[in-house]
Amino acid sequence: MPGTAPPSGMRDFLPEDVRRREYVIGIIKRVYERYGFEPLETPAAENLETLLGKYGEEGNKLIFKILRRGEHEATGQADLALRYDLTVPLARVVAQYQAKLPRPFKRYQIQPVWRADRPGRGRFREFYQCDVDSLGSTSPLVEAELCGAVSDALTELGFKGFRFRINHRRRLTRLLRAFRIPPELHERALVALDKLDKVGPDGVAAELRNGGLGADSVKAFLAFYGLVQTAPGTYGADVSLLALDMSESASSNTMAESDEMSAAENLRAILELTKGTSAESRMHYDPFLARGLSYYTGAIMEVNVADLAGSLGGGGRYDNLVGMFSGQHIPACGFSLGLERILVVMTERGMFPPSLATSPADVMVATFDAAGAGPAMRVAGVLRGAGLRVMVYPDPDRIGRQIKYADGRGIPFVAILGEDEIKAGTVTVKNLARQTQRTYQQSAAGAAIREALTGRG
Template sequence: MRDFLPADKARRERVLAVIRDRYRVHGFDEIETPVMEEYSRLHAGIGGDNEKLAYNVLKRGLDADAVRGAADDQAQLTDLGLRYDLTVPLARFYATNRGQLPTVFRSIQIAPVWRAERPQKGRYRQFMQCDIDIMGDASARAESELIVATLDTLDALGLEGGSVRINDRRVLDWMLDAFGFTPEERPSVLITIDKLDKVGTSGVIAELRERGAAASAVDAFEAFLTRPMTMEYNPYGERQIRKFLPADAPDEVVAHLVAIGEAVAAARSVAGGGETALADIPLVFDPFLVRGMGYYTGTIFELAHPSVDYSLGGGGRYDGMIGRFLGQDVPAVGFSIGFERLVDLVEIADEGARTAVVLVHDRDVPESELLAHKAALIASGSRVRLEQRTKNLKALLERAAADGYTSFATLAAGAAPGTLEIKPLA
């Protein structure tokens, strides 16, 4: 968990303002949920490993004997917890407020979440998430809207050239079944497959054998990974998708993925002022994209940019989650930008900023004169900070410049209002 100095905070807010603006122009509306949710909701078995990282809150009024008596039962000790993502709170929000929401609801959530992570570069215990979600739409339109809005936001932040890796959990399940992996093996097999881009084919196959996965299934999977393939370029579309899958891939899933590509191409054509072919859309089918959240039921995706070798966000379809709270299934899909990773790549000038003046005054200037001069500058549209003159004026002005101030003036006792000389800060 971190502190942010004024300049850092101002830069973060400028980036957040762009993200909010782009999400809103795409028809999403911002909501807010509490930072805590019920323990049972956060530990319902749908958050994957993140459930293990949740900060839980002890029940109020427990005495020492009660704590000792329930030491081995978290559910007896705690009734609330800090949210570890924004999707579980959103599902509860939708189930609670559905009667006041449109049939297809497009939400924005921009807020901090908490996980008991082992801190390291780019991984914090408190961090900001920027989510957009669509509930009530099972069609490919929902995924397409999320992808177009996310890529548009990336462009607006000056990070053109982003792309989205896309897959479907139903394809993964079908492939594992086709290779012969049992349903009981699938969770551990997916964990290993997720390492494919890090350890390669040989590393994944070796780990599967070490884990004791069914030998015939591992053999079939290895044969598929090492099969000869022609290297000609295939744009995103049905041919590319089927090329990277075993024969007889489910038509319904393939058609859904193709429809997403066609809709994204149509939107990018209009935005770019010309025709965008499927070959040119920033979508890449990746049959071994896994994503670890246990609540994904269909399409999954990750946001990539050529400037970095890690993802800048991701998401997917979680059609089964809201039904746990509502008692009735509602289709839902979301996309989250990894703000903490993204913000370090973005530089946005504060073009709408007021003139920011540091008013450096002598020690003997009366408070009434100081406040009168400050009020006059504010009335003229400036932002003003009062600073008493120090021996090292250069250091004082350098600190002010680092905080975003652009000019300064000096003030001695008895100066008449309106006579200050405003000078630029180098």
Template sequence: MASVTPPRGMRDFLPADKARRERVLAVIRERYRAHGFDEIETPVMEEYARLHAGIGGDNEKLAYNVLKRGLDAEAIRAAAEDPSALTDLGLRYDLTVPLARFYATNRGQLPSVFRSIQIAPVWRAERPQKGRYRQFVQCDIDIIGDASGRAEAELAVATLDTLDALGLTGGSIRINDRRILDAMLEGFGFAPDERPGVLITIDKLDKVGPSGVIAELTGRGADPAAVRALGAFLERPQTREHIPFGSAHIRRALPDGIPDRPVEDLAAIGDAVAASRAERDVPLVFDPFLVRGMGYYTGTIMELAHPSVDYSLGGGGRYDGMIGRFLGQDVPAVGFSIGFERIVDLVGEQTASAAPAVVLVHDRDADLGALLTLKSRLVAEGSRVRLEQRTKNLKALLERAANDGYTAFGLVGADASDLEVKPLG
């Protein structure tokens, strides 16, 4: 007998779970739209060559590829060592690569500065584990066509506002810039060709600590003098006096010799975000070793944090070079993605629908026309209504309705004339 469980790393959602997910998505959509973003939709599949163009980082290795139609056994054997000869399409592993292709295709119909929303599932051939799935939803906002820090500030403000609207107040955004990282590695003495590998190791700093980073770089044969310089910086004494987010704050966390431009750009983003959050602390935290693994980032990089958990709830950054790969001319772009699967588990019933939800428990012989009249009247008044035939165990029926999100019930007799609605629970 065939298995009835979903594929590993993929899930079914019962009605109550699905309803909660949709309530959270509705809040996210409403907040994004309130900040001037417009929703688009792209196909779940893209061309194999586009998904494997060297811009998706390690995610390219996790792409689900679609076998070409019409291949016979001989053709499959002949192409066994060349995946590109076997496949011509693949499921999207993120929403950024499809967005770049979308913009290149439709730019003539879009404004010069385009603010997009994409909320959709993506697929990665991950090793399934707690909190890591093979199919999951991403909630992206992107700004294409604006090279200034205004775009990053808009994304940060919209993201933090959305988190607040979900009842997760107190969020913050860790921020860095790839230009700063590159300047730091150059200053430590790492050659350009070894810097991508060094960044991969530095990205593990939170998990393995300074000693683990140094040990891994040494084991990989990185330049010994550069490794020593990095190690000395990681182990440096640090003071804890408070300096408001800004140029001085950022400089205090960096070695000497970092160019002014990226530092001033980050400080300006902080000023803009602070202005929108009246009488609150600036919710930006500079992290000189925030890396984020995507190879397409060219400038600012960001991660969303919340004090209730020790992992990020989303992230993004500037990817000015990606659209040019499809268009033949560079177009500035920056985006931020909320980690929906992580956030939905943190959100309580703050997002519950305010509309009443009523279950009408009717006798077996209740008049159908009268029943539907009652239901239609309640629906017209703004209620969600379910019809349930009365069972011997009324308590169990009402408990199930409550678990499905219903807040009230009414008992309907044979003539379905009178109705008294009472709260559940």
């Protein structure tokens, strides 16, 4: 027996699952369209070299490779790979169609991506991302607008307590320098810092020590953390933006200083521009936010809710990625929502509207014998013409069984078509919830059912 489970980390979506997914996707699409983002789709696979080297060392390992086909198959070499995210394919597309695409170019893309890592809670090998990106502008307005759009989408889905954390790649490097962390340990240290909200300052300090960092680095981290913590409005205010400058002013050189200042100003400008969007009160500066992908160059963002360990989504500015394909410098910034994460939270909290638990049809036509099949098809057509969703039960099973089937599927009405009805050109409509039934002219049944349906709310 081959086994019937789908491949590990990949899922079948039964009708109920698909309805929930489409509900969420529909809302996200509508919101993004409202901001002038246009739809884009790209192939599941990319040339392997398109993906390699874009995600950092860890990312390279997680790319799902596709073996060469035909006579080269035996070599075991790969030339294609399933896409790892939607950002790199976007950069490729923008490089490829420079002449055709407007600038700035704003697009959204909701498609699956694949990662060859071990599945876990809310983690899959095949999962959907909902990306929005703006290309062609370095304005902080872009970051602010992305946060606003994402915030609108989450709000419309019914999320209440989400927060955006924002940081800047250049500030992060500077922070590491301030902690006297040697460059070769930067990646490791970033991972440790990123875990602050999970393991707390002591946990991070322990990680840093385990990572082979000296006591002075750990001390510098704890000191900085203390400063941030004691600053008024911590994590939420511009005040903490200043903390880094204060802690560092003594030992900095001018170049780094101006670079740092521009990063701080950039963050301030973004925060300023989110005012008036639905993201305004949700923006929080987090000096320890890191994010794993290596292509980010400027602001980085993440959106979280309290009851999910990971994030609902994240994004940032990647000004050099398109250039890796075209040689032309096209600045870009984007945000990606994880559909599966959103679904996990919404399912746990019961955030789906009751109307989603819909039946496959409004009416099911039931018949008693093979002779009823033809009339049933015609009546179904008439009912569909009245705007109803109609299915015909295909076999002349016992009528009780047919009604039971309809009831089990949540179909509210059964249109019974027996010998008498067929002769008279009528149809008996049974309301399953009310246990009532009434016989109508076939031409009038549709309107009657529609009325009963809207009456039901």
